[in-house]
Amino acid sequence: MTALEELAKSAEVHPPRIAAARAAEKAYEAEVGDDGPLYAAPKRIYPQSVRGRFRTIKWIVLAITLGIYYLLPFVRWDRGADAPSQAVLIDFPARRFYFFFIELWPQEIYYLTGLLILAAIGLFLMNALAGRIWCGYLCPQTVWTDLFFAIERFTEGDRREHMKRDGQPWTLEKYARKGAKHFLWLMVAWWTGGAWVLYFADAPTLVKELATGEAPFAAYLWIGILTVSTYTLAGHMREQVCLYMCPWPRIQAALTDEYALNVTYRYDRGEPRCSVKKAEQLRSSGQPAGDCVDCLQCVHVCPTGVDIRGGANLGCIQCGLCIDACDRVMEKLARPTGLIAYDTDLNIQARREGRPMVFKLIRWRTSLYAAIIAIAGGIMIFTLATRDSEGISIIHDRNPMFVRMSDGALRNAYTVRIVNKQLKSREFILSVDGIPSTLIDYVGLPPRADGRQLITVGPDQTKEVRVMVTDYSPTPPAPSTTVLFSLIDIDSGAIAQMRDHFFGP
Amino acid sequence: MADEHKDIDAVTGTATTGHDWDGIRELNTPLPRWWLWTFYITIVWAIGYWVVYPAWPLLTGSTEGVTAWHARSAVVTDLAELKTQRGPMMDKLSSAALSEIAGSPQLLDFARAQGRVAFADNCAPCHGAGGGGTKGYPNLNDDDWLWGGKLDDIVQTLRFGIRSGHDKARQGNMPPFAGVIKPNEISAVADFARSLSGLPPEKGADLALGKKVFADNCAVCHGPEGKGNRELGSPNLTDKIWLYGSDKATIEQGILNGRGGVMPNWEGRLSEPVIKALAVYVYTFGGGEK
Numbered sequence: 184m185t186a187l188e189e190l191a192k193s194a195e196v197h198p199p200r201i202a203a204a205r206a207a208e209k210a211y212e213a214e215v216g217d218d219g220p221l222y223a224a225p226k227r228i229y230p231q232s233v234r235g236r237f238r239t240i241k242w243i244v245l246a247i248t249l250g251i252y253y254l255l256p257f258v259r260w261d262r263g264a265d266a267p268s269q270a271v272l273i274d275f276p277a278r279r280f281y282f283f284f285i286e287l288w289p290q291e292i293y294y295l296t297g298l299l300i301l302a303a304i305g306l307f308l309m310n311a312l313a314g315r316i317w318c319g320y321l322c323p324q325t326v327w328t329d330l331f332f333a334i335e336r337f338t339e340g341d342r343r344e345h346m347k348r349d350g351q352p353w354t355l356e357k358y359a360r361k362g363a364k365h366f367l368w369l370m371v372a373w374w375t376g377g378a379w380v381l382y383f384a385d386a387p388t389l390v391k392e393l394a395t396g397e398a399p400f401a402a403y404l405w406i407g408i409l410t411v412s413t414y415t416l417a418g419h420m421r422e423q424v425c426l427y428m429c430p431w432p433r434i435q436a437a438l439t440d441e442y443a444l445n446v447t448y449r450y451d452r453g454e455p456r457c458s459v460k461k462a463e464q465l466r467s468s469g470q471p472a473g474d475c476v477d478c479l480q481c482v483h484v485c486p487t488g489v490d491i492r493g494g495a496n497l498g499c500i501q502c503g504l505c506i507d508a509c510d511r512v513m514e515k516l517a518r519p520t521g522l523i524a525y526d527t528d529l530n531i532q533a534r535r536e537g538r539p540m541v542f543k544l545i546r547w548r549t550s551l552y553a554a555i556i557a558i559a560g561g562i563m564i565f566t567l568a569t570r571d572s573e574g575i576s577i578i579h580d581r582n583p584m585f586v587r588m589s590d591g592a593l594r595n596a597y598t599v600r601i602v603n604k605q606l607k608s609r610e611f612i613l614s615v616d617g618i619p620s621t622l623i624d625y626v627g628l629p630p631r632a633d634g635r636q637l638i639t640v641g642p643d644q645t646k647e648v649r650v651m652v653t654d655y656s657p658t659p660p661a662p663s664t665t666v667l668f669s670l671i672d673i674d675s676g677a678i679a680q681m682r683d684h685f686f687g688p
Numbered sequence: 689m690a691d692e693h694k695d696i697d698a699v700t701g702t703a704t705t706g707h708d709w710d711g712i713r714e715l716n717t718p719l720p721r722w723w724l725w726t727f728y729i730t731i732v733w734a735i736g737y738w739v740v741y742p743a744w745p746l747l748t749g750s751t752e753g754v755t756a757w758h759a760r761s762a763v764v765t766d767l768a769e770l771k772t773q774r775g776p777m778m779d780k781l782s783s784a785a786l787s788e789i790a791g792s793p794q795l796l797d798f799a800r801a802q803g804r805v806a807f808a809d810n811c812a813p814c815h816g817a818g819g820g821g822t823k824g825y826p827n828l829n830d831d832d833w834l835w836g837g838k839l840d841d842i843v844q845t846l847r848f849g850i851r852s853g854h855d856k857a858r859q860g861n862m863p864p865f866a867g868v869i870k871p872n873e874i875s876a877v878a879d880f881a882r883s884l885s886g887l888p889p890e891k892g893a894d895l896a897l898g899k900k901v902f903a904d905n906c907a908v909c910h911g912p913e914g915k916g917n918r919e920l921g922s923p924n925l926t927d928k929i930w931l932y933g934s935d936k937a938t939i940e941q942g943i944l945n946g947r948g949g950v951m952p953n954w955e956g957r958l959s960e961p962v963i964k965a966l967a968v969y970v971y972t973f974g975g976g977e978k
Contacts, residue, residue, distance in 0.1 A: 220718045221718055221719060221724075222718050222719050222720070222721040222723065222724045223718035223719070223720060223721060224720075224721045225720055225721070225722065420722075423720060423722065426720075427720055427723070580818050580829075581817070581818060582816045582817045582818030582819075582820040583816065583818055583819075583820030583821070583827060583829055584820075586820075586827065586829040586830045586974065586975075587830060587928055587929060588830055588831050588832075588928070588929075589830065589831050589832040589924070589927030589928060589929050590927070590928065591928040594829075594830075594974065596829065596973075596974055624974065626972040626974065647797075649972060649974075651974045
């Protein structure tokens with residue numbers, strides 16, 4: 184019987200009981216509100232510094248990723264006089280994207296789709312191998328937060344000192360230290376925004392313009408936006424972003440499997456937790472004693488405030504800092520390291536039952552992800568390497584579909600756009616096949632002395648030409664004839680072709 | 689029930705909402721407080737918005753806001769900005785001779801782009817979106833011109849119109865011949881006119897009579913060989929293009945009732961550079977004469 188049925192039944196029999204219950208509920212609401220506290224303040228996290236293998240990896244990844252981010256706009260790449268000399272540049276006014284030797288036009292935006300596929304499947308592959316290592320090492324939120332933690336420790340001291348001072352009344356030193364922290368944070372955030380805008384214009388020029396106050400308004404605006412967002416997200420929001428804002432932890436949980444390596448507390452070895460002294464006592468009396476001494480170091484170093492000993496956890500970003508912390512303690516206690524490690528629950532069961540451990544990196548899941556990455560990457564490389572540097576696209580006139588000339592000939596008009604992706608000016612010749620006797624006229628292109636009609640397209644440009652094709656054949660043409668336009672580079676002989684139609688009555 | 693609120697979930701240590709669905713209970717995990725603050729910030733933002741922008745509807749309008757921003761005035765500003773941006777090219781277009789425009793690729797592109805828009809706004813209702821024309825409204829793509837297909841001719845037609853009532857409009861029309869020539873003569877001259885452009889005459893057509901009637905009545909404007917006269921806008925009857933149609937009934941109708949389509953004058957309604965741009969645009973449909 185459900186509560187509602189129970190209530191209904193009691194309403195029939197015992198109306199006074201309902202009234203009493205309502206009165207009690209009202210009293211409770213007056214005391215603590217309808218449903219308990221609706222909002223909770225985040226628990227402040229003071230992560231302790233740690234050193235070890237994973238901390239070192241994180242420092243290296245941080246240096247490389249931030250180094251790339253901040254310095255890449257200044258890398259030069261010579262493309263000749265007609266193109267910008269910045270290695271990585273998103274040129275919105277000219278509608279071009281430059282990446283070292285690659286130049287993309289807006290209509291090639293599908294390479295972005297390819298990149299997104301690679302990024303997504305790459306993330307899935309990482310997840311299948313070792314859980315949320317993206318979150319722990321590579322995610323911008325993690326990297327910048329890590330940097331901000333380092334600044335915080337530099338100005339306000341490590342965990343204990345920082346906590347202690349936060350509990351004390353405000354002094355000049357406290358103001359000075361906190362002020363220095365926020366100043367440094369804002370400087371990093373400002374530099375982050377500054378580096379961002381450099382990807383959209385010539386970096387040295389823009390730096391000069393920014394310094395002299397002559398940069399476009401959009402540059403200042405974006406620097407402002409990114410300064411605020413970096414300062415807020417990395418300085419103040421921190422683990423709240425991972426816990427409440429990021430969708431990946433939720434998706435990740437649905438994509439993982441039992442073989443994926445996770446930061447795991449090996450409770451088969453750690454439990455029951457007891458002090459060193461107690462463990463000796465228990466062991467001498469033949470009773471089981473775990474290696475975990477409940478020192479809470481793993482919790483204190485955690486940037487998201489997780490107790491990994493509670494098992495898999497939404498808050499865990501798999502950064503491995505608790506492994507480093509625990510290993511230091513185990514070294515001091517002369518116990519084997521690896522009480523916390525990248526491991527699986529399967530292996531915990533295996534060790535308990537005396538079976539050998541299994542590390543299965545090559546599985547259907549990982550093979551499939553790797554195959555998709557290889558195929559998508561292969562297609563991208565192939566198409567990039569073999570793409571044409573010239574192109575033609577044609578629109579047939581819609582009104583009128585065809586024109587009857589005064590001598591009875593039929594004429595169709597087309598708008599032809601010729602693409603020259605090379606960084607030099609090129610000359611093309613256009614021909615049309617499919618109808619027996621034709622003549623091509625160009626609007627705005629006077630015929631040259633040698634009779635050949637050449638179309639010159641400037642470097643890295645397109646040119647639109649209105650082309651008129653007249654059919655002089657004596658027999659009336661079919662209502663629709665397929666014609667083939669061929670565009671030939673007179674120097675290299677490269678050809679671009681496109682089919683269209685020649686219409687008649 | 690009230691006392692169910694105090695239920696604490698044993699696993700998480702979190703309070704439950706007290707709701708019970710077949711033994712499944714819902715944890716009452718509180719939202720982070722910053723979430724609430726974010727909500728308050730949006731409210732503050734909204735209030736700021738009311739102050740800055742027009743927001744609250746009143747009886748005869750709305751609150752203006754300190755910026756008094758309006759979509760309409762924003763468009764006007766944008767248009768003015770566009771005009772400034774186009775200014776140098778528009779000036780060039782105004783001062784350039786028509787031949788200069790045709791000779792400069794940059795100016796030609798600009799004129800065609802301007803012309804395309806002006807054509808869609810002003811000309812397309814009669815001449816069609818691509819200048820394809822229809823019965824009574826000339827196809828501007830072909831090489832047949834009633835009043836001339838050189839750039840200067842086209843500009844003049846655009847400026848003053850045809851039979852538009854403007855002093856300088858192109859004049860001359862096809863007069864009605866009803867009552868002037870006999871019905872059998874009309875039939876014969878219609879057959880003769882068709883034969884001029886190689887169309888097969890009807891069975892029993894009296895081409896000799898037609899030729900005589902033509903020479904007496906039509907050759908004045910259309911010329912002795914029917915080649916037309918651009919001074920008068922009289923069409924060339926020997927080509928394959930028929931403004932109103934080439935069937936005999938249509939031709940007879942034209943002879944009986946006359947013809948006199950009107951092209952409005954655009955001077956004063958469109959600016960000088962726009963008229964020039966339109967002329968260039970129409971010229972480059974493909975029929976322009978050198």
